[in-house]
Amino acid sequence: MDHHTSKISAIEQRPLECVGPVFLELWEVKPKSNRFKLTDEDSEDVQLGDLDSGDISPTRIDPDANYLRNLDPKQWKDQDHYAVLGLSKLRHLATEEDIRKAYRSKVLHHHPDKCRVEEGNIQSDDSFTCITKAWEILGNGRNRRSYDSVDPYFDNSIPPASEHSRNNFYEVFGRVFETNSRWSEKQPVPQLGDESSTRERVEQFYSFWYNFESWREFSYLDEEEKDQGQGRDERKWIEKNNKIARAKRKKEEMSRIRNLVDNAYSLDPRILKFKQEEKDRKLALKQARKDAARARQEEEERKQQALVEEERKKKEEAEAKLKAEQEAMKAEREAQKRALKNKRSEIRRLARENEFYSTDSSEMVDHMASLEKIFECLRLEELENLATGLKEEGRTAFLRAVQDAEDHIERERKQLLESSTSRAVAGPSGRSKGCSAPWTNEELQLLIKAVKIFPAGTNQRWEVVANFINHHIQGQSTQRTSKEVLAKAKDLHTSDYFQLKVAANQKAYDAFEKDQKANVQVPSAPSSSQSCESCGVRRGENQTPWTASEQQLLEQALKTYPASTPERWDRIAECVPTRSKRDCMMRFKELAEMIRAKKAAKDAATSSNQDS
Numbered sequence: 001m002d003h004h005t006s007k008i009s010a011i012e013q014r015p016l017e018c019v020g021p022v023f024l025e026l027w028e029v030k031p032k033s034n035r036f037k038l039t040d041e042d043s044e045d046v047q048l049g050d051l052d053s054g055d056i057s058p059t060r061i062d063p064d065a066n067y068l069r070n071l072d073p074k075q076w077k078d079q080d081h082y083a084v085l086g087l088s089k090l091r092h093l094a095t096e097e098d099i100r101k102a103y104r105s106k107v108l109h110h111h112p113d114k115c116r117v118e119e120g121n122i123q124s125d126d127s128f129t130c131i132t133k134a135w136e137i138l139g140n141g142r143n144r145r146s147y148d149s150v151d152p153y154f155d156n157s158i159p160p161a162s163e164h165s166r167n168n169f170y171e172v173f174g175r176v177f178e179t180n181s182r183w184s185e186k187q188p189v190p191q192l193g194d195e196s197s198t199r200e201r202v203e204q205f206y207s208f209w210y211n212f213e214s215w216r217e218f219s220y221l222d223e224e225e226k227d228q229g230q231g232r233d234e235r236k237w238i239e240k241n242n243k244i245a246r247a248k249r250k251k252e253e254m255s256r257i258r259n260l261v262d263n264a265y266s267l268d269p270r271i272l273k274f275k276q277e278e279k280d281r282k283l284a285l286k287q288a289r290k291d292a293a294r295a296r297q298e299e300e301e302r303k304q305q306a307l308v309e310e311e312r313k314k315k316e317e318a319e320a321k322l323k324a325e326q327e328a329m330k331a332e333r334e335a336q337k338r339a340l341k342n343k344r345s346e347i348r349r350l351a352r353e354n355e356f357y358s359t360d361s362s363e364m365v366d367h368m369a370s371l372e373k374i375f376e377c378l379r380l381e382e383l384e385n386l387a388t389g390l391k392e393e394g395r396t397a398f399l400r401a402v403q404d405a406e407d408h409i410e411r412e413r414k415q416l417l418e419s420s421t422s423r424a425v426a427g428p429s430g431r432s433k434g435c436s437a438p439w440t441n442e443e444l445q446l447l448i449k450a451v452k453i454f455p456a457g458t459n460q461r462w463e464v465v466a467n468f469i470n471h472h473i474q475g476q477s478t479q480r481t482s483k484e485v486l487a488k489a490k491d492l493h494t495s496d497y498f499q500l501k502v503a504a505n506q507k508a509y510d511a512f513e514k515d516q517k518a519n520v521q522v523p524s525a526p527s528s529s530q531s532c533e534s535c536g537v538r539r540g541e542n543q544t545p546w547t548a549s550e551q552q553l554l555e556q557a558l559k560t561y562p563a564s565t566p567e568r569w570d571r572i573a574e575c576v577p578t579r580s581k582r583d584c585m586m587r588f589k590e591l592a593e594m595i596r597a598k599k600a601a602k603d604a605a606t607s608s609n610q611d612s
Contacts, residue, residue: 068110068127077220081134081147092148092182096139103135146220155179158260166267170194173264177209180257185213195270202270209261218249336380343383344375350390357395370402377405417441437478439488446472451489453598460605462486468601546587550576554584 071079080088085102087094094102110127137143159165159172174192181189190205197205222242229235265271348371351357356367378386378401389397439447450465458464462482470479546554557575561568573581 068130071126071130073126073129073133076130076133079130079134080152081137084130084134085138091153092151094138099135099138103131103139106131145215146217149183149216149218150220156256158256159263161263161266165263166269169264169267169269173260173267176260177264180260183214183216185215192264197270199270199274202268202274206261206265206271209257209264212254212257212261214253214257216250216253218246218253221245221249340380340383343380343387347371347375347383347387347390350387351398354390354394357390357398367398367402370405373405373409374401377408443469443473443480444492447485447488447492450601453594454601459602462489463605464598464601465489467604468597471597471601471604546579550578554579554587557584558588 067083071084082088082091082094085099085106087098087102090098107128110131112125112128137147159176165172170192177192181191186208190201190208192205193201219242222245224238224242226235226238226242229238351367351371356364356371358364358367374386375383386397386401389401446469447465450468453468454461454464462485466480466482466485469485553576554572557572560575561571565571569581569585572584573579576584579587
């Protein structure tokens with residue numbers, strides 16, 4: 001073994017050139033492959049610019065010979081037409097002139113008439129058929145666009161929204177946008193740019209790609225050809241299915257472009273920077289608006305505070321002025337009241353000293369009542385004149401004052417009665433109704449009292465008031481209806497209600513006074529003091545009206561001390577300091593009588609409604 005080993009020479013490196021049929025057999029093309037892929041990307045294509053009809057020899061070695069030999073003409077849609085013509089590197093960048101020259105070269109090289117065909121071998125015909133089909137596809141602009149749209153060597157993938165894509169944004173997405181720009185209908189297509197790109201350019205870029213218009217269409221992938229249909233209906237059916245498939249692929253393509261733009265927009269550091277700048281700008285603007293609003297609010301509050309302070313001062317001054325005026329008016333009224341009271345006391349003293357300027361006891365009672373009428377009718381100045389007249393003229397001045405007071409009261413009474421009567425008998429247009437009698441003073445007094453007893457809200461109020469009046473007027477043939485009562489109440493409300501009430505009360509007082517005169521037995525030659533006592537005291541009752549506070553005290557005492565309480569009215573009188581036991585008892589009887597009358601009037605109204 002040592003002998004043989006010693007004869008081996010040293011290893012040397014020698015360059016070898018791959019030529020001949022053996023090299024072609026080693027070409028990495030899979031036989032009978034349905035899809036085309038050339039792996040020898042380092043080989044140089046034939047310079048097409050130097051090809052013409054005179055320098056191509058049929059015996060020249062064709063680098064795509066094995067690829068052509070393995071193609072099936074029936075599967076022409078699966079072949080790489082650019083590789084068939086030797087344009088696998090140029091592909092969509094090849095011009096029409098490049099395609100024409102490549103086709104001419106392939107035809108001259110693979111034409112069946114120029115190739116020696118072995119017996120029973122038809123590969124030259126198949127290669128020539130594939131070359132012809134490639135020319136039909138690439139030599140026609142519309143067919144070439146259909147084929148380019150589905151170019152198998154085009155990378156349809158889009159970069160994911162990952163950290164790697166974010167860190168290498170311009171390198172990753174710049175290449176993808178550049179390759180996809182070939183599908184744009186509008187040219188030139190704006191490119192991604194770099195970090196120094198302006199905001200306007202970046203917004204223009206994304207606006208273009210968000211509104212991207214692609215010419216890519218997928219008619220090359222139609223499963224069936226329209227022309228292969230046997231009849232019109234079948235061709236229509238094929239065309240309909242093809243359109244549906246194309247629309248679906250077009251929608252997927254636009255969705256792919258949109259996802260690409262969305263991923264780029266979400267990872268673009270310039271967009272993030274612009275958003276942050278916009279956010280900071282908005283925050284600054286918002287803060288500026290807040291500061292301005294706060295300043296305005298503070299200024300408004302200051303002005304408002306100044307206005308409030310000024311209004312407060314004015315209000316205090318006005319209140320102080322009003323209070324001073326009110327105090328002055330009050331003092332003036334008090335002074336007038338005191339003067340009026342003093343003057344009345346003076347006149348009463350003069351009348352008492354002169355026995356009320358009467359000649360007998362009955363005239364004295366009349367003059368006492370007339371004196372009160374004089375006080376109600378005359379003002380302070382008139383009272384002063386009366387006092388002077390009484391001092392000078394005596395009885396003559398007193399009788400003249402009494403007559404003037406009677407005339408004054410009578411005039412007011414007539415005016416009020418005439419106005420109320422005319423309104424009651426007149427209709428809305430001023431014409432007399434002629435169906436209601438004039439209202440008497442007693443009826444007016446009962447109407448005023450009933451309106452107070454039965455307030456607004458009482459069920460069938462005016463029927464109840466009418467029944468109340470008719471119930472208390474005994475022996476009168478005329479019965480008041482609810483309509484008459486309502487019309488009279490409205491008339492009283494619109495007229496001088498206070499004066500009418502005074503007149504009605506005066507009438508009632510006069511009637512009461514006449515009744516009392518019939519029962520009073522005047523002793524012979526009574527003294528003036530005894531006459532005053534007999535007129536001022538009536539059965540031990542306090543004739544002043546009950547006030548609201550006294551009424552509340554009485555009601556509370558009635559609740560506190562029921563009927564079973566011993567010495568009940570004595571205890572009730574103790575609870576009402578300003579009233580006597582007899583006053584409380586009489587007030588209770590009066591209230592009970594009012595309640596019974598009210599109940600009777602309601603019952604009468606209810607029964608009359610039921611009868612009707």
